[in-house]
Amino acid sequence: MDIAVVKRVSILGSTGSIGCSTVDLISAHRDAFEVVALTAHKNGQKLVEQALALRPRCVAIGDESQYAAVKQALAGTGIACMAGRDAVIKAARIEADWTMAAIVGMAGLEPTIAAIRQGRCVAFASKECLVAAGHLMMEEVRKHGTTLLPVDSEHNAIFQVFESQNKAAIKRLILTASGGPFRTWTRAQMKAATPAQAVKHPNWSMGAKISVDSATMMNKALEVIEAKHLFDMDHRMIDVIVHPQSVVHSMVEYNDGSILAQMGPSDMRTPIASCLAWPQRMETSGPRLDFKALSGGLQFEEPDTDKFPALAIVRDVLNGSPADSVIFNAANEIAVESFLNGSIGFMDICDIIKTILDMMQNDVSGLTCLDDVINLDHSVRVVTRAAIKAADKTGGSKPIQLAQA
Numbered sequence: 001m002d003i004a005v006v007k008r009v010s011i012l013g014s015t016g017s018i019g020c021s022t023v024d025l026i027s028a029h030r031d032a033f034e035v036v037a038l039t040a041h042k043n044g045q046k047l048v049e050q051a052l053a054l055r056p057r058c059v060a061i062g063d064e065s066q067y068a069a070v071k072q073a074l075a076g077t078g079i080a081c082m083a084g085r086d087a088v089i090k091a092a093r094i095e096a097d098w099t100m101a102a103i104v105g106m107a108g109l110e111p112t113i114a115a116i117r118q119g120r121c122v123a124f125a126s127k128e129c130l131v132a133a134g135h136l137m138m139e140e141v142r143k144h145g146t147t148l149l150p151v152d153s154e155h156n157a158i159f160q161v162f163e164s165q166n167k168a169a170i171k172r173l174i175l176t177a178s179g180g181p182f183r184t185w186t187r188a189q190m191k192a193a194t195p196a197q198a199v200k201h202p203n204w205s206m207g208a209k210i211s212v213d214s215a216t217m218m219n220k221a222l223e224v225i226e227a228k229h230l231f232d233m234d235h236r237m238i239d240v241i242v243h244p245q246s247v248v249h250s251m252v253e254y255n256d257g258s259i260l261a262q263m264g265p266s267d268m269r270t271p272i273a274s275c276l277a278w279p280q281r282m283e284t285s286g287p288r289l290d291f292k293a294l295s296g297g298l299q300f301e302e303p304d305t306d307k308f309p310a311l312a313i314v315r316d317v318l319n320g321s322p323a324d325s326v327i328f329n330a331a332n333e334i335a336v337e338s339f340l341n342g343s344i345g346f347m348d349i350c351d352i353i354k355t356i357l358d359m360m361q362n363d364v365s366g367l368t369c370l371d372d373v374i375n376l377d378h379s380v381r382v383v384t385r386a387a388i389k390a391a392d393k394t395g396g397s398k399p400i401q402l403a404q405a
Ligand SMILES: NC(=O)c1ccc[n+]([C@@H]2O[C@H](COP(=O)([O-])OP(=O)(O)OC[C@H]3O[C@@H](n4cnc5c(N)ncnc54)[C@H](OP(=O)(O)O)[C@@H]3O)[C@@H](O)[C@H]2O)c1
Pocket: 012, 013, 014, 015, 016, 017, 018, 019, 039, 040, 041, 042, 043, 044, 062, 088, 102, 103, 104, 105, 107, 125, 126, 127, 128, 151, 152, 153, 204, 205, 206, 207, 208, 209, 210, 268
């Protein structure tokens, strides 16, 4: 790889889907990267494997019950071990030139902020944090002069074709969506969808939470908010189009009618590699797009907001206050967790989000600091869990009203 200086890199969430793809790329270019820190939550075994291969200065495991096993497995290697929530944040503070922020959900907020405050380069995957705390996070980015590189394939695509110097000429950002595993299913079929069916994405291999988000198209709704913050665009200039082949990863339309698109294989190693090498490029051994295999053509279609109400709800959220985004995200995280553990049905996910939004959105005043966001996020989780539990006791016949009473 033609990168003049060795980059010191850290990976927050190294044991997840994005984390492992990042580890793969770094492993193939050991001469170009020095690994500073790796963090995980429960998967101590994978963390140890990665640490033995990449020899970071330190590892942090969120789940303290894993500490003894991780420490013992790394004894004598000189790799420092830490455990607990604060340890993950501490690891994110250790000086690195480039940090991958890939912890799933709001758990990633404080570690990501710690990495941003280093004022260097953060490759950003943890979209939930930006959805909930976008205005405050982007303020931190500006204050510390941090370079934020979007990892999400859609935002990475836009980043690659976004002419900052011609921003006033941009008419709209067009986010593509695969449509997920239920694109061609009826509402009745979707009602009976199981967790195993929901996590089986047709094009991408991803963690469980984002796979369910893709199935509800909540993922795309979160991405509209993410794009608004990353590119500082009015949400009315951000459109979503379903593109089942996931070849065009997103587009930017300019005022002269030109539309610039980025294409590539459905493999997250491509956008991650573009962030790792940025502003250069690096060779990867991943799959390549084969145009001959696309002779069936590329399809583009309007999303069906009746089957996928998240795409309609997000527009109300974006017309509301920043608190609405916190509620939208936290209610979804709990609803997805409940769907995955069998407590609710697939179509309940968006119903629950909508109900929690209706219940809570007028009760919150301005969010002026991260603690306000964290506290609201916590309250939404408590309310959503209670609502789901109450509905469960009535066999789901009165979904949320009981918790409201
Ligand atoms: N996967 C994709 O293709 C993709 C694409 C675009 C964007 N993203 C975004 O990238 C983020 C990661 O997605 P993913 O699919 O890689 O998720 P994932 O496979 O579920 O991995 C999540 C990572 O976060 C760690 N983690 C979970 N809870 C934590 C906590 N409480 N404290 C500290 N670490 C914690 C996990 O550790 P353990 O495994 O050790 O428990 C794991 O390393 C998400 O925000 C997602 O929306 C993912």
